Amino acid sequence: MSTEESKxxxxxxxxxxxxxxxxxxxxxxLRQWVALQDTHDAFYCVVDLHALTIETDxxxxxxxTLASVAQLLALGINPTQSTLFIQSHVPAHNQLGxxxxxxxxxxxxxxxxxxxxxxxxxxxxxxxxxxxxYPILQAADIxxxxxxxxxxxxxxxxxxxxxxxxxxxxxxxxxETFTIPDAHIIKGTAKIMDLQDPTSKMSKSAATMAGxxxxxxxxxxxxxxxxxxxxxxxxxxxxxxxxxxxxxxxLTIYSALTGQSIKQLEENYSxxxxxxxxxxxxxxxxxxxxPIRNSALDYLKDPAQLQSILKDGGQRAGSVAAQTLRNxxxxxxxxxxx
Ligand code: ATP
Ligand code: LTN
Numbered sequence: 001m002s003t004e005e006s007k008x009x010x011x012x013x014x015x016x017x018x019x020x021x022x023x024x025x026x027x028x029x030l031r032q033w034v035a036l037q038d039t040h041d042a043f044y045c046v047v048d049l050h051a052l053t054i055e056t057d058x059x060x061x062x063x064x065t066l067a068s069v070a071q072l073l074a075l076g077i078n079p080t081q082s083t084l085f086i087q088s089h090v091p092a093h094n095q096l097g098x099x100x101x102x103x104x105x106x107x108x109x110x111x112x113x114x115x116x117x118x119x120x121x122x123x124x125x126x127x128x129x130x131x132x133x134y135p136i137l138q139a140a141d142i143x144x145x146x147x148x149x150x151x152x153x154x155x156x157x158x159x160x161x162x163x164x165x166x167x168x169x170x171x172x173x174x175x176e177t178f179t180i181p182d183a184h185i186i187k188g189t190a191k192i193m194d195l196q197d198p199t200s201k202m203s204k205s206a207a208t209m210a211g212x213x214x215x216x217x218x219x220x221x222x223x224x225x226x227x228x229x230x231x232x233x234x235x236x237x238x239x240x241x242x243x244x245x246x247x248x249x250x251l252t253i254y255s256a257l258t259g260q261s262i263k264q265l266e267e268n269y270s271x272x273x274x275x276x277x278x279x280x281x282x283x284x285x286x287x288x289x290x291p292i293r294n295s296a297l298d299y300l301k302d303p304a305q306l307q308s309i310l311k312d313g314g315q316r317a318g319s320v321a322a323q324t325l326r327n328x329x330x331x332x333x334x335x336x337x338x
Pocket of ligand 2: 015
């Protein structure tokens, strides 16, 4: 058996719905993507088909998709180690998506809380059917690659549960076809909060970007956002998510970016004020993000290199996905073309 075959598989995806990824994406998911490529046979995709569920200008979507790839490379995804590709380059995602739609209950799909939140935000008239079936396409993304692990943030837990249910259902109706994946969620950083509204998760689609630290923003903008983070009126620097969500979020970020434990940070900052913590955290954030931004900007200067990485990744992903799809069609009794 070759090393790749003996390694467990990992797959994850990210939507190109904004010009930049944010610190929540990085700490909740993307950092794990990078770490897992050393130990796993990794497949990572920019899920452009998922992004179609939100109305986007075509030129922007095109630009954001390439910017997403550039950021993933800048964060450390190594295309010779991992298979990095764009979802729409592999038609099997849509093909398996349809099959899975046919074994998903309407009520089951209707229980997805992210659909409820997102459709409520945009209103019934602007909610498309694709947003409703979105988690089923996500299940296809994962099951196609026989993934064992799916590194994501906390908000994706329910979608991974659905993926497991659909995989198990298919296997029991039609015979063992899919690997049943586990969510790979890192407890401490699974939900990074908005710096201005520390009771909501940091999100690409937040109403205002004032509390969202973006990887592609200029260092001085990010420093300013950290320094003006919302905190409570007390003075003590203590981790207490319930009563001090703002400070707790800053401590979580600080700890994740420096490797110092929260306890250690509480000790270091005992007797000091919020201003000191924010100022030093601003330096830490800029120190980590500035080189990533510069590297992403360099990758974007060479679109031919990006295209060549994507062509290679698309081919590798396509052949794995096509094999799974053939097994699925055959298990269900669809007649092969021959
Ligand atoms: P939106 O809020 O518009 O859906 P998003 O910011 O959640 O976008 P996604 O592309 O949906 O971004 O998510 C990419 C990955 O980042 C997912 O694995 C998701 O769970 C993770 N993630 C997103 N926001 C956070 C957060 N605030 N903390 C930790 N992980 C996060
Ligand atoms: N739904 C995810 C993005 C996503 C994904 C995937 C994540 C699409 N396909 C497959 C992991 C595996 C989101 O909104 N963050």
